[in-house]
Amino acid sequence: MSYVYYPGCSLTGTARECEESIQSVMRFLGVKWTELEDWNCCGAAVATGVSYLLSLALPARNLALSEKTEADLVTGCSRCYLNLIRAQHYIQHNANLKRDVNAVLAEAGIQYAGTARLRHLLDVIINDVGLDTVAEKVTQPLSGLQVAAYYGCCQGMWTYAQFDSTEDPTCFDRLLAALGAEVVYYPLKQACCGGTLSMSKRAVGAPLIGDLLLAAIAVEADCIVTACPLCTFNLNSFQNEAGRAKGTKFNMPVLFVTQLMGLAFGLPPKTLGLHRNVVPPDPVYRKIAAGAAASSAEAVASGTK
Amino acid sequence: MAESKNDVRIGVYVCHCGSNIAGTVDVDDLTSFAQQQGSVAVARNYKFMCSEPGQALIKKDIEELGLNRVVVASCSPRMHEPTFRRVCEDANLNPYQLDMCNIREQCSWVHKSGATGKAKALVSAAISRAYYLQPLERREVLVTPAVLVVGGGIAGIQAALKVAEAGHKVYLVEREPSIGGHMIQLDKTFPTLDCSACILTPKMAAVKAHPDIELMTYSEVVDVQGYVGNFRVTIRRKPRYVDESLCTGCGICQEKCPWKADSEFDCGLGQRKAIYTPFPQAVPNVPVIDPEHCVYIQKEGKCGACLKFCERGAIDFTQKEKMVDVEVGAIIVATGYDLMDPSAISRLGYKRFPNVITSMEFERLCNATGPTGGHITIDGKEPKSVAIIHCVGSRDEKYHTYCSRVCCMYALKFAHLIGEKIEGAQVYQFYIDMRCYGKGFEEFYQRASSEAVNFVRGRPAQVTDFAMTPEEKGKLVVVCENTLVGRPVRVPVDMVILCPAMEPRADAKEVARRFNLSQSADGFLLEKHAKLDPVATANDGVFIVGCVQGPKDIPDTVAQGLAGAAEALALIEKGRVELEAATAFVNEAACSGCKICVSLCPYSAITFSETEKLSHINEALCKGCGVCVAACPAGAIVGRHFTDQQILAEVAALLVDTRPATVAV
Numbered sequence: 014m015s016y017v018y019y020p021g022c023s024l025t026g027t028a029r030e031c032e033e034s035i036q037s038v039m040r041f042l043g044v045k046w047t048e049l050e051d052w053n054c055c056g057a058a059v060a061t062g063v064s065y066l067l068s069l070a071l072p073a074r075n076l077a078l079s080e081k082t083e084a085d086l087v088t089g090c091s092r093c094y095l096n097l098i099r100a101q102h103y104i105q106h107n108a109n110l111k112r113d114v115n116a117v118l119a120e121a122g123i124q125y126a127g128t129a130r131l132r133h134l135l136d137v138i139i140n141d142v143g144l145d146t147v148a149e150k151v152t153q154p155l156s157g158l159q160v161a162a163y164y165g166c167c168q169g170m171w172t173y174a175q176f177d178s179t180e181d182p183t184c185f186d187r188l189l190a191a192l193g194a195e196v197v198y199y200p201l202k203q204a205c206c207g208g209t210l211s212m213s214k215r216a217v218g219a220p221l222i223g224d225l226l227l228a229a230i231a232v233e234a235d236c237i238v239t240a241c242p243l244c245t246f247n248l249n250s251f252q253n254e255a256g257r258a259k260g261t262k263f264n265m266p267v268l269f270v271t272q273l274m275g276l277a278f279g280l281p282p283k284t285l286g287l288h289r290n291v292v293p294p295d296p297v298y299r300k301i302a303a304g305a306a307a308s309s310a311e312a313v314a315s316g317t318k
Numbered sequence: 319m320a321e322s323k324n325d326v327r328i329g330v331y332v333c334h335c336g337s338n339i340a341g342t343v344d345v346d347d348l349t350s351f352a353q354q355q356g357s358v359a360v361a362r363n364y365k366f367m368c369s370e371p372g373q374a375l376i377k378k379d380i381e382e383l384g385l386n387r388v389v390v391a392s393c394s395p396r397m398h399e400p401t402f403r404r405v406c407e408d409a410n411l412n413p414y415q416l417d418m419c420n421i422r423e424q425c426s427w428v429h430k431s432g433a434t435g436k437a438k439a440l441v442s443a444a445i446s447r448a449y450y451l452q453p454l455e456r457r458e459v460l461v462t463p464a465v466l467v468v469g470g471g472i473a474g475i476q477a478a479l480k481v482a483e484a485g486h487k488v489y490l491v492e493r494e495p496s497i498g499g500h501m502i503q504l505d506k507t508f509p510t511l512d513c514s515a516c517i518l519t520p521k522m523a524a525v526k527a528h529p530d531i532e533l534m535t536y537s538e539v540v541d542v543q544g545y546v547g548n549f550r551v552t553i554r555r556k557p558r559y560v561d562e563s564l565c566t567g568c569g570i571c572q573e574k575c576p577w578k579a580d581s582e583f584d585c586g587l588g589q590r591k592a593i594y595t596p597f598p599q600a601v602p603n604v605p606v607i608d609p610e611h612c613v614y615i616q617k618e619g620k621c622g623a624c625l626k627f628c629e630r631g632a633i634d635f636t637q638k639e640k641m642v643d644v645e646v647g648a649i650i651v652a653t654g655y656d657l658m659d660p661s662a663i664s665r666l667g668y669k670r671f672p673n674v675i676t677s678m679e680f681e682r683l684c685n686a687t688g689p690t691g692g693h694i695t696i697d698g699k700e701p702k703s704v705a706i707i708h709c710v711g712s713r714d715e716k717y718h719t720y721c722s723r724v725c726c727m728y729a730l731k732f733a734h735l736i737g738e739k740i741e742g743a744q745v746y747q748f749y750i751d752m753r754c755y756g757k758g759f760e761e762f763y764q765r766a767s768s769e770a771v772n773f774v775r776g777r778p779a780q781v782t783d784f785a786m787t788p789e790e791k792g793k794l795v796v797v798c799e800n801t802l803v804g805r806p807v808r809v810p811v812d813m814v815i816l817c818p819a820m821e822p823r824a825d826a827k828e829v830a831r832r833f834n835l836s837q838s839a840d841g842f843l844l845e846k847h848a849k850l851d852p853v854a855t856a857n858d859g860v861f862i863v864g865c866v867q868g869p870k871d872i873p874d875t876v877a878q879g880l881a882g883a884a885e886a887l888a889l890i891e892k893g894r895v896e897l898e899a900a901t902a903f904v905n906e907a908a909c910s911g912c913k914i915c916v917s918l919c920p921y922s923a924i925t926f927s928e929t930e931k932l933s934h935i936n937e938a939l940c941k942g943c944g945v946c947v948a949a950c951p952a953g954a955i956v957g958r959h960f961t962d963q964q965i966l967a968e969v970a971a972l973l974v975d976t977r978p979a980t981v982a983v
Binding site (some may be wrong): 201203226228 | 481662663664665716782783784785
């Protein structure tokens, strides 16, 4: 299986910590990929407002570039994934649209044929690398760490439809369980974090973030684990605003999925970008250390090594 | 054959069908075109060929012009082939000398221009085929004057009673230990609110009492052989371990049996014994022993309480499964529906929260014979607020696109019953559209609306126990967009009732195969014609009634049960049935004995003789579908009325360009 990696703007900007952990963990898992050459912004949430055709042409260009490599196009960003698969889907089902998009791409001297194979990072980890391999590579089991797996909403619509259930996805839970973590029942696992409303309309966005944090506290989670850079950014960066909206103070660590994987694999926190997290993940470290101490004490007590 | 070329005299009749055909096809042009074709003695057109004068026209021509082939260019043969075949017969022409040419459904109706050219091609093809048509003989067989009814719900009960009332033998086969079906589980019925058991049990008792109805409960049809008028059906009778002829239904065995299991009848909300009748009014009132929970059976002879206490000695652990063969002329399939398991839609919390229940579970909770004696309580607690969620799995592309048709009405009924039983209870209806279409339904809707019910238009996203406000603590919260207000709402309640889709039985595919029926895209069994032949099927002599064909309420189901009985009676009363003449036969000299045809025949009409090394077609079973004809690698099978010669002539004529020749310059 060969891959070409499309980081997208978030992962190279505000979500650098996610990107660093993705690279470290995938290297550790032995997944080789090259970065998609000359990639462009997928249009994020704003291109649709500017021009419908632009909102499809931007991701289509990335798809077209990946076709030349004949490798699977992997992205770790939910919004990038959504835009790419949306473009792929619409263009595939509408010949006129394909003609129009290709007319735009022709200006840049490329064409989208429709053969690109789009993959989500989680899909590659769970289905190509496999949960068994992931479990085998764990050197620092997360036993005793209670995690809330937050799937997010953009993903619920499209990503999970490709390899899991949209109604009730469980792949993320299974992945975290393979790391030895205790996955708690998280009632808002598919609720919306507000997306860009946290910036553009905070009065609406902040309470949504607050609800997610309150729910995690209510189910006694030690941290929230995310699979989307924007969710990670929102949940980390706006805890003060969310706290004001809900009349409380939050200090809930929020980790991107590969950050937690890296910890379970025993990788140094710095290589996982954990030093960049707005909410310091120290309680998570302490919990992991306590879990390790408890299990080694147990091992000693039972006389085994 | 013996006819020489000059002997073939074809009459072509072009129908205007009002403006249906004449609106797009130039019927005069078409008629003169037909007139010029070889062997055509006469070609005419008329406003309505199927009308009495139209028929008279054809009859007169056959008699006066000595026609020996008739081509009617009109609608689909499905509609009027029988009509024109009868006209031919009346004029002493073999009905198989007729060819219907459809220039309506696939021609005049679907083309704005060019319809005349296409009609010419079609008529030319039909004339070419008609040239080679041969007279065929129809045969008649006697009909066995008995009817098999499969399924003892309200549909099957109604059908069985009506056939028996007409004085014919009925075998009523039911899979469960008692007849009654889903209806006997219901509490009250909309819109009149009469008690379901009160109106159904008299019918159940009548079934038991009727001398012409042989009731076989705890039994299943395992095999169906034969054809319309003469079916041979094998029924498996599961061992009851109770001798029906000795048991008086006193109930002492059930009282003494120490072993319990969840009651299927009460949807698992209550318990029953290992020896049980599903409900007090069961018919027959003879218990069955559930071998999975009976310790005597599981642990070889330990326990035996029922054996000791039964004064009649009716308990019989030596009973074995029995196969019974019956012969019937017609079969009525009334196997009903399954209620969808809503745990598939996990966000609605069914099976995660004990106070999220299905509509059927609510019926049992509400019912005086139910597990709570008719008190609406879960774990002893009475809800003060209830949410009823409509369209769970219905009208949902992910599950079933169809509407289950009864949920709106029973949801209104639930609201009324809750209001009656729990003072001050708040009821919320989460609906998409209120569909109250039947007689008395709108009035019931108005009545229920005037009671204390809150209507929230929207499909709930989630049922959660996660409280966001103090008021939500300890409650179930229904999260929904109220689409009339355009805002999300969170409604905290004590109980949630889901209205799951009515779906085809889990084994609908198997049932379809067993009775040689088709399923529609939604999985329910397929009727012959959605409007005009609603209970007949593609398999002659087999009728489908009730929810096996699609979701229905009780009045519609009863009407269908009666319709099925009428169909079966029409067949039996006539006493004779005509067999298809357009069957296939094997040209024995050409048969290589490869057996390909045997496995392909959908009607099991082909057998293989190992001694002769030849295939034989039972013409009584053959429907003339042509699968074997097409599949035979040796070309040894001939389909009567669709011979190679006829079809090739038709195709050849179709491929001739009938357009005026363009002049080359």
